[in-house]
Amino acid sequence: MELGPPGGSGPAEPGPRLRGLRGADAAASASSLSRFGAEAGCRASAVAAVLPAGGSGERMGVPTPKQFCPILERPLISYTLQALERVSWIKDIIVAVTRENMETMKGIIQRYQHKRISLVEAGVTRHRSIFNGLKALAEDQPNCRLSKPEVVIIHDAVRPFVEEDVLLKVVTAAQEHGASGAIRPLVSTVISPSADSCLDHSLERARYRASEMPQAFLFDVIYDAYQQCSDYDLEFGTECLHLALKYSHIKAKLVEGSPDLWKVTYKRDLYAAESIIKERISQKVCVVMDTKEDEEHVGHCLEEMLKTELNHVKVTSGQDLQQIILEQCYNFVCVNVMTSDFEETQRLLNMVEESNLSILYPVVVISVHFLDYESVPLGQKMEKVMQIREFAKEAKKRNILLSGLLIYFPQVENNRGLEEQKLRESLRQGTTIISALIKERNSGLIGQLLVA
Numbered sequence: 355m356e357l358g359p360p361g362g363s364g365p366a367e368p369g370p371r372l373r374g375l376r377g378a379d380a381a382a383s384a385s386s387l388s389r390f391g392a393e394a395g396c397r398a399s400a401v402a403a404v405l406p407a408g409g410s411g412e413r414m415g416v417p418t419p420k421q422f423c424p425i426l427e428r429p430l431i432s433y434t435l436q437a438l439e440r441v442s443w444i445k446d447i448i449v450a451v452t453r454e455n456m457e458t459m460k461g462i463i464q465r466y467q468h469k470r471i472s473l474v475e476a477g478v479t480r481h482r483s484i485f486n487g488l489k490a491l492a493e494d495q496p497n498c499r500l501s502k503p504e505v506v507i508i509h510d511a512v513r514p515f516v517e518e519d520v521l522l523k524v525v526t527a528a529q530e531h532g533a534s535g536a537i538r539p540l541v542s543t544v545i546s547p548s549a550d551s552c553l554d555h556s557l558e559r560a561r562y563r564a565s566e567m568p569q570a571f572l573f574d575v576i577y578d579a580y581q582q583c584s585d586y587d588l589e590f591g592t593e594c595l596h597l598a599l600k601y602s603h604i605k606a607k608l609v610e611g612s613p614d615l616w617k618v619t620y621k622r623d624l625y626a627a628e629s630i631i632k633e634r635i636s637q638k639v640c641v642v643m644d645t646k647e648d649e650e651h652v653g654h655c656l657e658e659m660l661k662t663e664l665n666h667v668k669v670t671s672g673q674d675l676q677q678i679i680l681e682q683c684y685n686f687v688c689v690n691v692m693t694s695d696f697e698e699t700q701r702l703l704n705m706v707e708e709s710n711l712s713i714l715y716p717v718v719v720i721s722v723h724f725l726d727y728e729s730v731p732l733g734q735k736m737e738k739v740m741q742i743r744e745f746a747k748e749a750k751k752r753n754i755l756l757s758g759l760l761i762y763f764p765q766v767e768n769n770r771g772l773e774e775q776k777l778r779e780s781l782r783q784g785t786t787i788i789s790a791l792i793k794e795r796n797s798g799l800i801g802q803l804l805v806a
């Protein structure tokens with residue numbers, strides 16, 4: 355058994371601890387949270403998590419085990435680790451991986467700066483992997499370097515969208531009942547076929563639920579169950595709650611989980627996961643204004659149009675960039691009026707880079723240039739503007755997706771009505787392009803100079 359570095363400090367991502375909670379739920383959770391928090395000092399490691407990650411992902415049908423498949427170039431398991439380490443009251447996270455993937459896993463922990471992780475060797479079945487993870491936390495094991503938690507969460511490494519509120523619900527229920535697990539309504543009816551592939555009987559769908567993860571247990575309840583269970587259970591069992599019932603006589607409390615708790619199983623699930631992640635990181639856009647321009651300039655018109663096009667998206671002017679970066683905004687539109695240099699964009703790129711914002715997600719930066727390329731031939735500006743390719747190549751190495759956008763900005767006064775109409779059309783087109791770059795995060799378009 356290999357144990358990784360002992361505990362780290364803060365969460366991978368700062369950010370609100372009670373995200374997603376409402377009203378009474380939030381209040382109840384806040385008091386439970388502070389209990390864990392307050393007690394953490396005197397009763398370290400009250401809650402730990404075990405993540406089985408030793409499968410081969412046969413149903414995915416690709417050579418790489420699914421937990422290491424990339425989503426936006428980052429392995430799936432890193433998203434799950436991030437979701438757990440964001441929860442400050444989970445003190446230790448034990449990950450079970452196969453011996454052959456141990457170095458890959460260490461590389462992931464280092465590259466994405468995961469904290470509080472210990473590694474153990476996986477078993478040949480999921481139950482055996484979980485058992486190995488539990489042993490790393492048990493006091494009766496030789497060379498035990500971690501302290502036994504009061505409650506242990508078990509969560510599949512391939513369920514990346516687990517939120518703090520459901521973790522808290524299962525942990526709190528486990529404290530009261532000894533065991534708890536998240537459930538979802540069934541989407542299909544469960545039927546039992548006979549030996550000749552005919553319908554034997556079907557279950558009444560409304561009476562059954564799908565058992566999902568996370569699950570949580572008083573540590574002694576689940577560890578005792580695993581110690582007693584048969585080889586048959588370890589070989590063919592799929593349900594930890596069942597082991598707690600069969601061997602520790604504990605009836606688990608079931609709590610309603612969110613639809614995003616599903617387990618990435620087939621290839622299409624990777625695409626679904628990617629869409630969810632893209633949607634989440636596209637929610638906030640920061641428009642960085644050209645500081646030399648006044649309040650009325652075209653940048654503000656663009657901002658207004660973006661607000662309309664990107665429904666529910668918060669568009670912020672970039673006065674306090676540091677703060678906006680800290681709040682984890684992954685999309686920046688840098689507005690340059692009548693200039694083809696990249697001073698402002700460069701300044702923004704430096705700040706994003708220094709913040710380490712792009713370690714976990716690709717950051718989109720669009721350098722927008724308002725130019726009057728009908729009266730001043732584009733060729734004269736082109737040489738400078740084409741430097742974007744070089745900037746983009748460098749930025750890509752730091753996971754920043756930089757592209758350029760030219761928006762026609764007429765300066766001639768002779769036919770004001772017509773020019774204004776042309777500007778509005780350009781702005782509309784520009785807004786559509788920006789929206790697509792942010793939502794799609796297509797790395798094939800980086801370094802390109804798009805024309806609205």
Ligand SMILES: Nc1ccn([C@@H]2O[C@H](COP(=O)(O)OP(=O)(O)OP(=O)(O)O)[C@@H](O)[C@H]2O)c(=O)n1
Nearest residue numbers: 406407408409410411412413478479480483511
């Ligand atoms: N020997 C095993 C088998 C599975 N798992 C883990 O258990 C979780 C859920 O199992 P499942 O979805 O069945 O994963 P795989 O066994 O990898 O998938 P498949 O059944 O398609 O081969 C996954 O995180 C998987 O890595 C594990 O730790 N050790």
Ligand SMILES: O=C(CO)[C@H](O)[C@H](O)COP(=O)(O)O
Nearest residue numbers: 480510565566567592593594
């Ligand atoms: O949902 C679950 C717990 O109830 C497990 O994720 C599921 O049972 C794992 O089983 P398998 O490894 O056979 O896919």
